[in-house]
Amino acid sequence: MGQHPEKEAIMSNVELKVIEHPRYGRHYRRGYVGFTYHSDHIFAKGTVWFTRWERMSDIKVSHALLVSGRDECIEAVGTGVRRHNLHEYFDDEHCQIFFRKPRSWSPNMARRMINRAVKEIGKAYDSSLIISDALIGSFAGHLLNRITRNKLEEFLSEALNHDDRWICSELVAYCLDSQPELHDRGILAQPNAAITPQELFEDNEIFEPWKREPA
Numbered sequence: 001m002g003q004h005p006e007k008e009a010i011m012s013n014v015e016l017k018v019i020e021h022p023r024y025g026r027h028y029r030r031g032y033v034g035f036t037y038h039s040d041h042i043f044a045k046g047t048v049w050f051t052r053w054e055r056m057s058d059i060k061v062s063h064a065l066l067v068s069g070r071d072e073c074i075e076a077v078g079t080g081v082r083r084h085n086l087h088e089y090f091d092d093e094h095c096q097i098f099f100r101k102p103r104s105w106s107p108n109m110a111r112r113m114i115n116r117a118v119k120e121i122g123k124a125y126d127s128s129l130i131i132s133d134a135l136i137g138s139f140a141g142h143l144l145n146r147i148t149r150n151k152l153e154e155f156l157s158e159a160l161n162h163d164d165r166w167i168c169s170e171l172v173a174y175c176l177d178s179q180p181e182l183h184d185r186g187i188l189a190q191p192n193a194a195i196t197p198q199e200l201f202e203d204n205e206i207f208e209p210w211k212r213e214p215a
Helices: 042-050 089-093 107-118 127-137 139-147 149-159 168-177 197-201
Strands: 008-010 014-018 031-036 063-069 070-075 080-084 094-102
Touching: 031 197, 063 107, 063 168, 063 197, 070 107, 070 168, 089 094, 107 168, 168 197
Parallel strands: none
Antiparallel strands: 008 014, 031 063, 031 094, 063 070, 070 080
């Protein structure tokens, strides 16, 4: 981002063009989901490491947010659930941001999702769920989770989850899963607390396919 030239990325054999400054109404709208990765952020690298088993593409993401306006999003961060401007992500040369459009998206769906997210603003961050990600992200945790067919991840997420606290992907998954058009589709069939940003990002059952950006 920032002053860097355009870059190409590959996901599921689809060519993507990462543009300098996404344009509202063309590249993203209210109700779209944004995914970010900071190359210089220790926590972001840690999150990607913990979720490396779920990554099927060359694109790494470590954070999820819900677009609520031209320059606004609602997201769960270390200080809690907040409204935040998008231009800080656009202007950060160390940050990559990708947007995905939910299937059956409409202005009405966007309004409903945003209303859900607004009700959670001010609630605390659920640091305990990061421990769950770390355990499942280890080699032993990944192996045991495969043997138990994801039951270990579901158990840890349920045991460590707090109903009045959120992590980024859990909040976004909750807003998506609350929509009748998307309920329990794809990764949303899992408990929201067990869904990572990477899993959410790569789910083509709840998001429309990528479209190649014209040169």
